[in-house]
Amino acid sequence: MLVVTAIAIVRMQRLFAIAMLSGVFSLLSALLFVVLDAVDVAFTEAAVGAGISTVLVLGTLALTSRVAKPSTHSPAIPLLVVLVTGATLMYGTLDMPNFGSADAPAQTHVSPDYLERSPHEIGVPNVVTAILASYRGYDTLGETAVVFTAGIGVLLLISGLHRRREDEDEEEESGES
Amino acid sequence: MRHHLILRVVTKLLVGTIILFAFYVQFHGDFSPGGGFQAGVIMAVAFILYGVVFSLRKAQKVFPPWLVHKMVALGVLIYAGTGIVSLFLGYEYLDYGAFSPHHPEHGQHYGILIVELGVGITVTGVMVAVYYAFAARPPRISDEEW
Numbered sequence: 092m093l094v095v096t097a098i099a100i101v102r103m104q105r106l107f108a109i110a111m112l113s114g115v116f117s118l119l120s121a122l123l124f125v126v127l128d129a130v131d132v133a134f135t136e137a138a139v140g141a142g143i144s145t146v147l148v149l150g151t152l153a154l155t156s157r158v159a160k161p162s163t164h165s166p167a168i169p170l171l172v173v174l175v176t177g178a179t180l181m182y183g184t185l186d187m188p189n190f191g192s193a194d195a196p197a198q199t200h201v202s203p204d205y206l207e208r209s210p211h212e213i214g215v216p217n218v219v220t221a222i223l224a225s226y227r228g229y230d231t232l233g234e235t236a237v238v239f240t241a242g243i244g245v246l247l248l249i250s251g252l253h254r255r256r257e258d259e260d261e262e263e264e265s266g267e268s
Numbered sequence: 269m270r271h272h273l274i275l276r277v278v279t280k281l282l283v284g285t286i287i288l289f290a291f292y293v294q295f296h297g298d299f300s301p302g303g304g305f306q307a308g309v310i311m312a313v314a315f316i317l318y319g320v321v322f323s324l325r326k327a328q329k330v331f332p333p334w335l336v337h338k339m340v341a342l343g344v345l346i347y348a349g350t351g352i353v354s355l356f357l358g359y360e361y362l363d364y365g366a367f368s369p370h371h372p373e374h375g376q377h378y379g380i381l382i383v384e385l386g387v388g389i390t391v392t393g394v395m396v397a398v399y400y401a402f403a404a405r406p407p408r409i410s411d412e413e414w
Binding site for chain 1: 293297298299300301302303305306309310312313316320337340341343344347348351362364376379380383384386387390391393394395397398399401402403405
C-alpha cells in the first residue's frame, strides 16, 4: 500500500490530492511502526506527518498554485539515480540480521544495559521516555533547541517579511498623502 | 467556512477532547507511549483545527500570537533551567537526582516530568506559530476553488 500511494503521488498533477495522499502515506507508515512495536515513533508520525504537515502543506498551497508544472526535462537521469540508490540500499539489507533475532547489534549493544538499569535507577515504566529524558537528556535538550530554532526561522522568514512590507506600505501611503 | 454546519459542530466537540488527550499524553508519558513532543503536537493540532474550521482570527483570540511566541522560548528555558537548578543543588547538569536527594528515583520522575513539560510547551508554541505564520498571509481562497 505504501508503494501504491507513492506511485500515485508521483503520477498526479493536482497538488491538493497529492497533499492528501502524503497524509495517507504518513498514516500507513505509522501503522508500519506499530507493527514494528515502535509505538512512540508511530505516535509522532501519525500526529506530525498525517496531521500537522498536511495542514501546513495545504496552507502553502493556498499561498502558491494548485497544479504542478509539467516537468520539461526527461525523467531518465533522476530515474537512474533513484534506481541505483534503491539497489544499493537493497544490497545493504542483505547483510542485516533477521528482524527480531536475538543476536542483532540492536539487541546486544546498549539496550540490555538500559533495560536492566532503568527500572531501579529511573523507576519509570516507559523505557523510551526514561532514555529520552534522562540518559540522553542532553540530546533531547538539543532537539528542543532545534525545534525552537526552526520555529524562530520560519517566523523570521514568513511573518517578519510580511510585517516589514506592511510598514513599507504604510510609509508609502503616508508619503503619498 | 460559515456554511459547514456539521464540521463546526464536530469540531466543537473534538477540540476539548483533543486538548484533554494532549494533557494525558503529556503527563502520562512515563507510563505509556508518548511524551512532550507528541503531546505538544496534539495540543497544537487542537488549536490548528479550531483555526481551520472557524477562522484564524477566532483562533488568535483564544490563543494570541504573543503568547505563542513566548511559549516557544519558555519551553527551552524550562528545559535548560532544570539543568541549571540541578547544577546549583550540587549535582551534574540535568542530573534529576538533585530534586529528591534521598530518593533519586523520585527525583528522576520529577525531572522527567518537568523536562517533558518544557518540550511540550516549545513544540506547541512552534507548531501553532508556524501555522499562524502560514495562515496569516493575505491570499484567501474560496471553498469552491478546491
